[in-house]
Amino acid sequence: MGASLSNLGENGSGSGGPGLGDIPESCVACVFLYLSPPEICNLARLNRSFRGAASSDAVWEAKLPSNYHHLLQLLSNPVVCESLSKKDIFAFLARPNPLDDGNKARPRFVFSTAVIIEIWRIRLLVWVDRNSGRVCMSISAKGMAITGIDDRRYWNWVPTEESRSFGSHWIRVLTYMVILDPDLVLLLVQIWAPHVYTSFFVCRFSVVAYLQQIWWFEVDGSVTFPFPPDIYTLSFRIHLGRFSRRLGRRISHFDHTHGWDIKPVRFQLSTSGGQHASSECFLDVTPVADANGSYKRGCWIEYKVGEFLVNESDPPTEVRFSMKQIDCTHSKGGLCVDSVLIMPSEKRRGGSLK
Incomplete structure (x- = not known):
């Protein structure tokens, strides 16, 4: 039987008749x-x-x-x-392709002694799902307006390999030298190849926005893109606590995590076509988690904001989104904001919209 099946792949079949290769x-x-x-x-x-x-x-x-x-x-x-x-x-x-505010990502050049460095700030990534051929998008925290992001007393940028933004910074070196990125650094790149003048990517790394403590918490963003006709789901990817690695093990720290169990966070989205969606959620529910054995701390969670429908790709659809907790009666902190994901909804079956 095994010998006959081995012949089905080419022109012959097990009995010498037509096979799959004859189709x-x-x-x-x-x-x-x-x-x-x-x-x-x-x-x-x-x-x-x-x-x-x-x-x-x-x-x-x-x-x-x-x-x-x-x-x-x-x-x-x-x-x-x-x-x-x-x-x-x-x-x-099908590969993640970088954009910057709806345009092709542009490099920023950093000049130093005998070295030219291109630092690509990737705010948007677009790709086609390998299984369905439907368009997906990731918007990094770098592409959002975050209240107080420039004040290090409140927010910090934390490098990580766990980001879903697939590398929010790409570095490309054009000449030979040891470099230290003056911007977000935390990275020392050394190239042992003298007289190399062809450009090539050295590395790419991601960062997430980490909130230490703040009273007015607000994250806003928008994107204008020619989404193909489909139903899309928008979600925020959030992590309670700060994480690190020690001796190869992932460790979460919750020293600054507080205030998320007092009032819910409000998520909103709206489109240029007049569609609106909103939801509210307590990000930290420790007493309930202790009772049910389901913890939100220490892991990445995608909070669904809502869905929107696109009927035509022309004109491009503008999507506005936000995440807020602006009750100033208490402070909150200990939260990582990674990205906003716009993914095709599971409501679409076959080739039609339901």
């Missing part, structure tokens, strides 16, 4: 239209016919967002992408 590529491509991209890539390894169908532009164009041409203009050089196949375009869009 025309056009027929295989029609089947691939109903499969997800990972399933298509797995089946492409089966035989030559499946491999040819898995490279068809018709198959991959059906997996791309309806306005992928517009996305390419925002995310990359459209001239370069014109020569790419639809499969390569999907692979490009």
Whole structure:
């Protein structure tokens, strides 16, 4: 039986008749239209016919967002992408692509002795989900307006590998030298390759906003983007307490964590099309957590604000969002703000909006 099954992948079958390799590529491509991209890539390894169908532009164009041409203009050089196949375009869009306030991210140059450093401040990241082909977005804390963020008595920027913003800073070195980033630093980069003048990425790192203590807590933001028609869910990603690593172990510190169990935090969103959503939540409910064995402290939690519907990608949709606790009768602190996630809603099934 095993010997007969091993022949099904190519032209022969177990009995010497037609096999999977005899199926025309056009027929295989029609089947691939109903499969997800990972399933298509797995089946492409089966035989030559499946491999040819898995490279068809018709198959991959059906997996791309309806306005992928517009996305390419925002995310990359459209001239370069014109020569790419639809499969390569999907692979490009499936990677997190940086934007800055709706435009392509621009580097800021830092000049020093014999060194030029590009520091890319990434505020927005856009990518296409590998399974569904739907557009997702992450807005880092750097892209939000946070009350008191410039006063270190209240807020600090904390470097971390746990951010969902996929690297809010990218550093690229153009010449040889030991450098120390004067801006957020906490990073020493040394390149042992003299006379290297070709630019290359050295590293990328993320930061989250950590609140020590404040009375007026307010985080606001907005984004304007040509979202493809879909239903989207907006969430804040928050962590109670400050975390660090010691001897390879993750440790959470709650010295400054207080005030989140007295009054709820209010989340809001609105769109340029007149849609509104809001929710309220106590971020710290220690007595309830002790009773139920479910703790909010020490872990990242995505707080859902609401959903919004996009019917057309032109004109672009503006989404405004906020997170507030402005009751000044008590202080609050010990909170990390990572990012805002705009993800496709699970309410959408198949190819229609419900």
